Amino acid sequence: xxxxxxxxxxxxxxxxxxxxxxxxxxxxxxxxxxxxxxxxxxxxxxxxxxxxxxxxxxxxxxxxxxxxxxxxxxxxxxxxxxxxxxxxxxxxxxxxxxxxxxxxxxxxxxxxxxxxxxxxxxxxxxxxxxxxxxxxxxxxxxxxxxxxxxxxxxxxxxxxxxxxxxxxxxxxxxxxxxxxxxxxxxxxxxxxxxxx
Amino acid sequence: xxxxxxxxxxxxxxxxxxxxxxxxxxxxxxxxxxxxxxxxxxxxxxxxxxxxxxxxxxxxxxxxxxxxxxxxxxxxxxxxxxxxxxxxxxxxxxxxxxxxxxxxxxxxxxxxxxxxxxxxxxxxxxxxxxxxxxxxxxxxxxxxxxxxxxxxxxxxxxxxxxxxxxxxxxxxxxxxxxxxxxxxxxxxxxxxxxxx
Numbered sequence: 001x002x003x004x005x006x007x008x009x010x011x012x013x014x015x016x017x018x019x020x021x022x023x024x025x026x027x028x029x030x031x032x033x034x035x036x037x038x039x040x041x042x043x044x045x046x047x048x049x050x051x052x053x054x055x056x057x058x059x060x061x062x063x064x065x066x067x068x069x070x071x072x073x074x075x076x077x078x079x080x081x082x083x084x085x086x087x088x089x090x091x092x093x094x095x096x097x098x099x100x101x102x103x104x105x106x107x108x109x110x111x112x113x114x115x116x117x118x119x120x121x122x123x124x125x126x127x128x129x130x131x132x133x134x135x136x137x138x139x140x141x142x143x144x145x146x147x148x149x150x151x152x153x154x155x156x157x158x159x160x161x162x163x164x165x166x167x168x169x170x171x172x173x174x175x176x177x178x179x180x181x182x183x184x185x186x187x188x189x190x191x192x193x194x195x196x
Numbered sequence: 197x198x199x200x201x202x203x204x205x206x207x208x209x210x211x212x213x214x215x216x217x218x219x220x221x222x223x224x225x226x227x228x229x230x231x232x233x234x235x236x237x238x239x240x241x242x243x244x245x246x247x248x249x250x251x252x253x254x255x256x257x258x259x260x261x262x263x264x265x266x267x268x269x270x271x272x273x274x275x276x277x278x279x280x281x282x283x284x285x286x287x288x289x290x291x292x293x294x295x296x297x298x299x300x301x302x303x304x305x306x307x308x309x310x311x312x313x314x315x316x317x318x319x320x321x322x323x324x325x326x327x328x329x330x331x332x333x334x335x336x337x338x339x340x341x342x343x344x345x346x347x348x349x350x351x352x353x354x355x356x357x358x359x360x361x362x363x364x365x366x367x368x369x370x371x372x373x374x375x376x377x378x379x380x381x382x383x384x385x386x387x388x389x390x391x392x
Contacts, residue, residue, distance in 0.1 A: 022219070026278045033278040046349065046373040081375060082222045082229040083279045153242065175388050177242040178381075179277060185374075185381040192371050 003054040003073070005191065006147035007184065008119050009038045012154040014059040016067040018094040025087050030061040034152045035069075036086040037181035042188070043073050044081055050188070057090070058116040068114040069093045075108030120163050123147035127167040130187070132177050134170035137190055142169065148187055150180045199250040199269070201387065202343035203380065204315050205234045208350040210255040212263040214290040221283050226257040230348045231265075232282040233377035238384070239269050240277055246384075253286070254312040264310040265289045271304030316359050319343035323363040326383070328373050330366030333386060338365065344383055346376045 013030040020029035025036065035057045042055045053073040060066050069090060071079075079086065089109055096105035102112035120127065126143040130150045149164060156164060164170075173186040209226040216225035221232065231253045238251045249269040256262055265286060267275075275282065285305055292301035298308035316323065322339040326346045345360060352360060360366075369382040 023280070025280065026276065037277070041378065044375065046375055080222065081233070084219070084221065174385055175391070179240065179242055182237065182381045185378045186385055189370055189382055195371070 002145065004052040004145050005050075005054075005188075006123060006145070007038070007042045007053070007055045008058060008116070008123070008147060008149045009035065009055065009152070009180065010058045010116055010150070010156065010160075011035050011060060011152050012157075013061040014057075014152070015061050016059050016064040016094065017062075018091045020087075020091070022084055022087060022091075025083060029087070031152060032087055032090065033083055034180060035059070035090065036083040037179070038150070038184060039071060039086055039090075040079065040081050040083075041181040041184040043071065043076065043079060049073055049076065049079065056114075056119055058119065060116065064097075066113055066115045067094060067097065068112050068116075068119070070102070070110040070112070070114075072108040072110075077107040116160065117163055120149070120160075120166075124166055125168070127164070127169075129164050129167045129170045130173060130180075130183050131170040132172055134172040137171045137173050137187075140194060141191065146191075148184075150183060152180055198341065200248040200341050201246075201250075201384075202319060202341070203234070203238045203249070203251045204254060204312070204319070204343060204345045205231065205238075205251065205376065206254045206312055206345075206347050206352065206356075207231050207256060208348055208353075209257040210253075210348070211257050212255045212260040212290065213258075214287045216283075216287070218280055218283060218287075221279060225283065227348060228283055228286065229279055230376060231255070231286065232279040233375070234346070234380060235267060235286075236275065236277050236279075236282055237377040237380040239267065239272065239275060245269055245272065245275065252310075252315055254315065255290075256312065260293075262309055262311045263290060263293065264308050264312075264315070266298070266306040266308070266310075268304040268306075273303040312356065313359055316345070316356075316362075320362055321364070323360070323365075325360050325363045325366045326369060326376075326379050327366045328368055330368040333367045333369050333383075336390060337387065342387075344380075346379060348376055 057069040093105040093111040289301040289307040
């Protein structure tokens with residue numbers, strides 16, 4: 001399957017082991033709550049899943065960075081809108097990690113040590129960075145199969161900024177600075193409207 | 197303070213006692229997770245709170261309906277984007293309930309037994325219902341201080357639909373049917389853009 005929309009989401013301090021507490025997902029998980037909400041905002045509509053979307057969560061916190069969790073909209077099962085159940089799916093993925101190959105932990109959810117840089121390289125021809133200083137998103141999105149890149153509350157490092165300088169487009173989705181998961185809602189809305 | 201934007205959010209089966217489990221907020225709380233996400237979507241931007249917004253969560257599930265939780269953007273403290281900490285704020289409010297008067301449970305958070313109908317009556321001059329069959333939100337919002345009404349995944353009862361028929365406007369924010377919290381993101385985005 002060729003996915004129509006891809007999201008790369010970077011968690012700068014997000015824990016890369018399954019040893020975080022479900023009683024404190026933000027604190028013990030290095031803001032794992034952001035990854036949970038980004039995943040559900042990318043894939044869920046009311047009573048359904050957006051099958052043409054693939055999401056990569058790039059976790060870069062301690063103790064084992066990097067970990068890449070890939071979720072396929074066409075295959076994922078049991079994804080609920082609440083954070084805790086999504087955190088459990090991520091925890092299972094982190095637990096299933098094996099060096100050197102990509103493992104499927106639950107249906108449609110895969111884990112590997114693919115790096116953020118590798119993904120930026122893979123999608124470089126259709127990369128769109130969400131950036132508060134980017135162009136206002138007024139016109140059509142110029143790719144049929146865009147790959148949107150989002151940082152968490154800590155954004156990107158200087159080295160990553162250089163890497164992302166090759167992006168075809170930098171867009172800003174709001175006059176305010178919003179949470180990453182809310183930016184995803186706005187991007188998808190724009191794409192939904194373009195289809196009409 | 198006169199709030200510039202009001203949200204009325206109705207939880208048809210949302211528990212009206214504090215006796216739900218933080219390990220199963222959706223199941224034990226009668227989809228309390230929806231209320232949590234609607235509250236944070238209404239009030240939070242990245243690193244900040246929208247002070248000019250007031251949110252009413254109208255809980256109508258067992259065992260003690262109705263319960264109305266009012267949250268003032270200008271006064272609320274310690275509101276984090278994650279669901280569990282928001283559920284704890286709601287739990288504290290439900291625990292602080294006293295018959296016949298509105299109690300402040302934590303800063304900016306109040307609980308009473310105000311009904312959904314009473315609130316619809318109070319805001320009737322500036323009511324906008326979010327409805328999948330409503331008008332597409334293309335033009336300006338015709339009030340300076342709109343009050344948006346949203347149902348949860350179960351929508352509104354027939355009697356409530358009659359009550360809401362008096363609304364000045366019914367709008368649809370997306371060509372798809374989205375989660376209530378995502379609809380709130382889209383409404384606020386439209387208002388943010390109008391201010392420019």
